[in-house]
Amino acid sequence: xxxxxxxxxxxxxxxxxxxxxxxxxxxxxxxxxxxxxxxxxxxxxxxxxxxxxxxxxxxxxxxxxxxxxxxxxxxxxxxxxxxxxxxxxxxxxxxxxxxxxxxxxxxxxxxxxxxxxxxxxxxxxxxxxxxxxxxxxxxxxxxxxxxxxxxxxxxxxxxxxxxxxxxxxxxxxxxxxxxxxxxxxxxxxxxxxxxxxxxxxxxxxxxxxxxxxxxxxxxxxxxxxxxxxxxxxxxxxxxxxxxxxxxxxxxxxxxxxxxxxxxxxxxxxxxxxxxxxxxxxxxxxxxxxxxxxxxxxxxxxxxxxxxxxxxxxxxxxxxxxxxxxxxxxxxxxxxxxxxxxxxxxxxxxxxxxxxxxxxxxx
Amino acid sequence: xxxxxxxxxxxxxxxxxxxxxxxxxxxxxxxxxxxxxxxxxxxxxxxxxxxxxxxxxxxxxxxxxxxxxxxxxxxxxxxxxxxxxxxxxxxxxxxxxxxxxxxxxxxxxxxxxxxxxxxxxxxxxxxxxxxxxxxxxxxxxxxxxxxxxxxxxxxxxxxxxxxxxxxxxxxxxxxxxxxxxxxxxxxxxxxxxxxxxxxxxxxxxxxxxxxxxxxxxxxxxxxxxxxxxxxxxxxxxxxxxxxxxxxxxxxxxxxxxxxxxxxxxxxxxxxxxxxxxxxxxxxxxxxxxxxxxxxxxxxxxxxxxxxxxxxxxxxxxxxxxxxxxxxxxxxxxxxxxxxxxxxxxxxxxxxxxxxxxxxxxx
DNA sequence: CTGAAAGCGCTAACAT
DNA sequence: ATGTTAGCGCTTTCAG
Numbered sequence: 236x237x238x239x240x241x242x243x244x245x246x247x248x249x250x251x252x253x254x255x256x257x258x259x260x261x262x263x264x265x266x267x268x269x270x271x272x273x274x275x276x277x278x279x280x281x282x283x284x285x286x287x288x289x290x291x292x293x294x295x296x297x298x299x300x301x302x303x304x305x306x307x308x309x310x311x312x313x314x315x316x317x318x319x320x321x322x323x324x325x326x327x328x329x330x331x332x333x334x335x336x337x338x339x340x341x342x343x344x345x346x347x348x349x350x351x352x353x354x355x356x357x358x359x360x361x362x363x364x365x366x367x368x369x370x371x372x373x374x375x376x377x378x379x380x381x382x383x384x385x386x387x388x389x390x391x392x393x394x395x396x397x398x399x400x401x402x403x404x405x406x407x408x409x410x411x412x413x414x415x416x417x418x419x420x421x422x423x424x425x426x427x428x429x430x431x432x433x434x435x436x437x438x439x440x441x442x443x444x445x446x447x448x449x450x451x452x453x454x455x456x457x458x459x460x461x462x463x464x465x466x467x468x469x470x471x472x473x474x475x476x477x478x479x480x481x482x483x484x485x486x487x488x489x490x491x492x493x494x495x496x497x498x499x500x501x502x503x504x505x506x507x508x509x510x511x512x513x514x515x516x517x518x519x520x521x522x523x524x525x526x527x528x529x530x531x532x533x534x535x536x537x538x539x540x541x542x543x544x545x546x547x548x549x550x551x552x553x554x555x556x557x558x559x560x561x562x563x564x565x566x567x568x569x570x571x572x573x574x575x576x577x578x579x580x581x582x583x584x585x586x587x588x589x590x591x592x593x594x595x596x597x
Numbered sequence: 598x599x600x601x602x603x604x605x606x607x608x609x610x611x612x613x614x615x616x617x618x619x620x621x622x623x624x625x626x627x628x629x630x631x632x633x634x635x636x637x638x639x640x641x642x643x644x645x646x647x648x649x650x651x652x653x654x655x656x657x658x659x660x661x662x663x664x665x666x667x668x669x670x671x672x673x674x675x676x677x678x679x680x681x682x683x684x685x686x687x688x689x690x691x692x693x694x695x696x697x698x699x700x701x702x703x704x705x706x707x708x709x710x711x712x713x714x715x716x717x718x719x720x721x722x723x724x725x726x727x728x729x730x731x732x733x734x735x736x737x738x739x740x741x742x743x744x745x746x747x748x749x750x751x752x753x754x755x756x757x758x759x760x761x762x763x764x765x766x767x768x769x770x771x772x773x774x775x776x777x778x779x780x781x782x783x784x785x786x787x788x789x790x791x792x793x794x795x796x797x798x799x800x801x802x803x804x805x806x807x808x809x810x811x812x813x814x815x816x817x818x819x820x821x822x823x824x825x826x827x828x829x830x831x832x833x834x835x836x837x838x839x840x841x842x843x844x845x846x847x848x849x850x851x852x853x854x855x856x857x858x859x860x861x862x863x864x865x866x867x868x869x870x871x872x873x874x875x876x877x878x879x880x881x882x883x884x885x886x887x888x889x890x891x892x893x894x895x896x897x898x899x900x901x902x903x904x905x906x907x908x909x910x911x912x913x914x915x916x917x918x919x920x921x922x923x924x925x926x927x928x929x930x931x932x933x934x935x936x937x938x939x940x941x942x943x944x945x946x947x948x949x950x951x952x953x954x955x956x957x958x959x
Numbered sequence: 960c961t962g963a964a965a966g967c968g969c970t971a972a973c974a975t
Numbered sequence: 976a977t978g979t980t981a982g983c984g985c986t987t988t989c990a991g
Contacts, residue, residue: 240968251978256970267976287714288653289968292983297650299694299715308680308896311673311879318670321697325704330711332661333695335683342687349692352649353661459883487883494885497859517673517879521821521849523856534670602984613962618986629960651984654967 239281248277301350304361305338319537327545347373357544381540393539393557397428400529400561401435404510408480409443412571417451417478462491479572486511486518504570525566532559601643610639663712666723667700681899689907709735719906743902755901755919759790762891762923763797766872771805774933775842779813783846824853841934848873848880866932887928894921
């Protein structure tokens, strides 16, 4: 059975197609209650659903949005962002095309062309990490950027407020009484997040009247392994220099700090406090003890981007970056600093070699 | 400037719209090389791109696919699956609509209606965990299921071969010489994976001539915490009963086994071998030592589903479930069993209480 | 080898 | 309060 058309409904209801169109689109004007009813029933009877394609051709508005992203595959954050965008689109009666380019410029071009051909009403250009991008030619002029900012302005964008997030993280430590606080940073200069969180770190230190010790700003590979290595170095510092609290660039690196601490018999948070960033469920919540961290507002950013792209949310400035707050998630990895710094084993830590005999249970 | 139409190109090239259409669509027939050239140039000159909407209305084929999923947000697997589907769609010149329902039936209905109105050429119904679903009314008859199977047949579907995967995992342990192998299962009976992996476990044991010990099939909450608790119980078994290898339902639980083992001073893989499942990058690869696990072929499944949905891959049977192989990823958590079972500390393990003083570095 | 014209299903200006 | 009708931009017969 072929799809019912508007004329079928009109015939069954004994009215014109105009009338059907009017009632299907809930146009306020005219049309008596009784007619409306009749049309509704006829539509149901023949199983009518308006064709978005025909409507799109006629109105030149398709009620679709294109979401172009560099990587959905490799990051656990993608989902929350998509979900936020998704939900906002649904609320506004729009459908979203998802286009993943893998960062490939040629594919990006193709994607933009396809979306243009499809006459999407809006576009969102999303990155999976907060960074600066050169927005490709051909995107709709009102495109909004998600989790990235345009290198030369010209677009509205939404990104996490990494500076404030970094400051908030460090304030957790300060509030618990810590004075020697390290920033275990990534060694990858790409993401803006690294620099911004560092600024936040310095800001929170300054407002607490603590002089930042450059020796406490260390870098490592962005992984548990890298975090562990950097933490070892920090824990090898002389007692009076050693940090009592460590703010980590992300949760993965914080997991490395846990490993380093536990291998030395240091208890978290009794002997060492740690704060992460990202609130990666699989990591932060599953640590022992659960990790206090700063959450990236991916869902909210996705929603925001979609709402302004669709004009649901009026955002005055055509060329402004919206900073989204990163809430701190308090769990159990922060406590007061030890009265006297716990004495770690002075032996050079070895990351690979393993002592010949098993240690007794703690 | 308004969008260029086919008639604009025709005017510039001095030909009819028919001719333009023919060359734009690479229709083999007629049209001299010279005319083609002229049309191409005209198209470029006016910046012409065919309207997919108009074409869709005319041809009744939109070159779009709807991908309905229960949850993209909460699982780190979603990305790979979407990427696979995505790539296959692009290869076939299709665009994909992503619709996340959050498992809500009303939203699911809406989604299906919207896709129907949009006249998508195909639909994929995806789950984020291998399970049995009751496919909702209204989906296209040739819809393909991704990572789930239909409760009453009637649809093609693709799921991971969890049985073979479970067997492969256990064979890793058997091949290393283990005889007392535990299966640390989830306590959630929902996913088919639990049952299937258990069957695989039993199968691998049987083929190695090992009698399965029911005491070695334990369950726990599906998390690192649950894995740790279950592992404690296993490690508390008397020496001659204790497993030397543990196959875990997933990587998260395996991470819990690591914690339990390390807290007792047990070295992996020297004192205990462990195999996970899922190959979650953030977990498996970052363990110390890196975890040997079984990968879920999400990308391949996504691709497969899209290819059969689009008819690119001819899959004879209209009503068959395709089993996708789960490759084992060898890392460093499996070794030969200890010559003599390492003696763990006999004291009852406590999961929350913490001894008053830090233990010395191992 | 090329063109004219019908029509996909809908909305909206204009009649009545 | 309701109906007629002209397109939206394209593909595709059917005629030359």
